[in-house]
């Protein structure tokens with residue numbers, strides 16, 4: 326488990342101090358694939374460089390499995406760094422070395438003997454699907470293959486933590502998917518914690534179970550990926566999510582409702598997750614509580630293997646029927662938002 330407490334990084338520059346990170350607090354569990362997303366200049370690279378111990382935080386603590394990295398001396402830091410692997414947007418391979426020799430490089434630096442290195446390199450190249458490219462040079466490989474070499478190299482010292490710095494940003498969508506699948510397998514099969522930084526919400530949607538949104542050096546929102554996608558609160562998060570999933574209801578559909586002026590009748594937004602997608606709840610409430618339920622808008626999407634959906638429903642009936650219906654829906658595994666007149670304006674703005 327990684328605990329980041331009050332992490333702050335201030336750079337001194339010619340124009341004065343630049344606060345790149347401000348009081349970052351995060352907990353990352355062992356089995357997480359934790360995504361940090363943010364616009365350009367938000368502080369993502371600074372964050373990952375602090376985590377990789379390449380940059381010394383100005384303030385704050387970084388605790389990995391109980392060990393406070395900010396208290397280590399140079400020798401201890403060197404050891405700690407071996408337990409952190411990193412992959413890069415531009416792969417950072419040594420062009421004059423073969424694929425096998427690139428993967429062997431960190432093992433050579435760690436003074437491992439030749440036969441052990443050969444064994445490890447063979448295993449790693451098999452793991453990333455490049456056993457037949459051991460003697461090729463990076464320039465002879467595609468971008469996706471080069472990133473696989475980068476991944477094999479990052480795993481050479483059996484790290485506990487894999488950091489991914491925009492690792493798929495220079496790859497085409499199909500190759501991106503294959504690399505993300507490989508990162509997910511590594512997380513699940515080798516039990517390696519993954520922290521990735523990206524400016525693409527699509528990457529978060531595909532593999533991260535948790536996400537933090539960084540803006541101007543601060544975390545403006547964080548949580549389970551599914552919750553953040555269904556219910557983004559901060560405007561920056563909303564902007565990222567909007568382009569990827571249809572978790573929001575277009576304003577015109579709210580305007581189609583006439584119930585906001587009426588007393589008992591209600592306009593509700595229902596969010597479904599997982600198993601509850603596909604349950605016949607609407608026909609059930611009509612039959613059971615005698616309300617009329619008019620669906621104004623509906624959509625189903627998928628995040629990783631989990632489906633989720635939203636409905637905008639007009640409920641019409643008497644006070645008691647409408648209240649009972651909302652109570653019933655709230656008891657199911659659904660998120661219900663009753664849209665008030667002014668709230669609807671807020672929700673869609």
Ligand SMILES: Nc1ncnc2c1ncn2[C@@H]1O[C@H](COP(=O)(O)OP(=O)(O)OP(=O)(O)O)[C@@H](O)[C@H]1O
Nearest residue numbers: 336337338343345364365366367368369370371372
């Ligand atoms: N060495 C440095 N000296 C001074 N300022 C720096 C330094 N490194 C980064 N910064 C500043 O810190 C802020 C955060 O930069 P950082 O590179 O971490 O953002 P980022 O989210 O990774 O951006 P991008 O997505 O464009 O790479 C920026 O204002 C940047 O100009």
